[in-house]
Every structure is written in structure tokens, then in C-alpha cells.
Amino acid sequence: MPETLRTTDSTNYTDLVSETADAVRAAGAALRERFGDVVRPGRRDELMRALADNDDTALAVLRPRLTRLRPNAGWVEEELDGGALPPGEWWVVDPAEGNINHLHGLPEWAVTATLVRDNRPVLTAVHLPLTGETYTALAGAGAHLDGRRLHVSPATDLSLSVVATSQARPDEDETVVRRVGSSITAMLFDALVVRTAVPATLHLLNVAAGRIDAFWQFSGARADLLPGALLVTEAGGRLSDAQGRPWTPQSDGFLAAAPGVHAAAVATLSR
Secondary structure, eight states: OOOOOOTTOOOOHHHHHHHHHHHHHHHHHHHHHHOSSOOOOSSHHHHHHHHHHHHHHHHHHHHHHHHHHSTTSEEEOOTTOOSOOOSSEEEEEEEEETHHHHHTTOSOOEEEEEEEETTEEEEEEEEETTTTEEEEEETTTEEEETTEEOOOOOOOOGGGOEEEEOOOSTTOOHHHHHHHHHHHHHHHHHSSEEEEOSOHHHHHHHHHTTSSSEEEEESOOHHHHHHHHHHHHHTTOEEEOTTSSOOOTTOSEEEEEOHHHHHHHHHHHTO
């Protein structure tokens, strides 16, 4: 998935990763101040407004910092968008990954920022404000948790594996929903434990750290897959679509797994 950074680029990418990590930490601190009270909107428009308020709080911190770091990079604000980006560099940001969890007082949420060049992630930083953890990855230089190198699981037996999936977006197409349901049923037969929750990024952090052996999702958005895609590949994992073909942002399925269980996961999802 990621390629080695071009040697013609004079950017100090180690510093850029560090500064991107500082940016997501600062945005996470702003969101943490808003966390705690469960929000129960009575109408859909109230829910959307509450979600947007969280996004705006984090973006007010993220956008000026990231723009200063790469002023010529484009900016992707809509975290539910999918598909390919135009050529060049883009900041793909999810200011409140797991936003709905934040509003419901659940702890599974994060702030992410990924620099993408020609549809390949160059670097990413993911911060979990409630634990203080920051995950980073740089193409060709590995994935890290607070400076400690990450490695995917050595698992080789899917029947002894913990696997996970996530919901790409609310109001998903019925065909995708039924495909998700069928895949969960298949994995319940073949894997040891199946975890289902949002957001996708937090599952992918666990794959990169070797805590979960495989993650899959149908449909998807750039902002919830690109950070984890880079983290998993830089931690030694395998990435593909659900049929085992190379994954791109245009793919209709996504699978990230430890190399030893990747083929078995593909077989299960292809049934």
C-alpha cells in the first residue's frame, strides 16, 4: 500500500509526523473538555448539529496547524466521503472519529490526521484523548505507539483469532447492510471472537498493535480507513479488499489482517 517517500522531497518527515501528532493532541484536548455529558437529541437535525459542533471544535485547532505544516496540500473535511482524491497532497482529517460515541459518553473516539499523496497515505497520527495514547506511522519507517514500534499479531489460525468489523456510515445501502450481516455470521463460525463496533480506526489500531488479528469492512470512507491502513501495513500487516485483491479507496470492501490469517479471512468473507 504505502510506497517509500520520494527522495526528491526535502521535507523532514520525522518532524512532520511529530508536529502532526502535536496537532491531533491539541484538538483532542479541546474535545475532551466537551466529553462527559450524554447528549440525547430528540430530532435528527439536533443530532447532526451536535455532531457538527464537535467537528468544528476540533477543526478550529487542526486546520490552521496542519495548513501551516503543508500549505499547498488540499483539505478534506467530510469524513464520510469515499473514493479517490485528485492528484497531489491532501490532508484527510477526521476531527472526531467516533463522534457518536463521544456524544453518548462512550470512550471509543479519537482525532486523526493523515497526509495523502496521489491517493497513498504518507503519514498519519491518531490520538485517543481519554487514554493519552498517540499512534503514528510514516510510509517506509514503521508504525509506533508513543514512540514504541508496533507489530501485528503472529497468529496463524483464524479459529483462534479475535476479529472485528465496523459500520461504515449511518443509513447504509441495504445491499451493504445484508453483506455485513452475512460476513459477521460467517466469521462467527470461523473465528474465535467477533467484535462489532464503531469507529473503524480504533479496531485498526488494535490490528497494528497485535491485539486483534483481522478487521474488515464493506463500503467505507477515506477518513476511517486511511489512517489504519498505513498503521497496519507499517506494522507488518496485509491489506486487501474482501476478495484478497489490492485495496484502493475505490474498493467496495476492506480487509486488514496479520499475514498468517489473511488468506483464511479472505476465504471466510468470500463465502
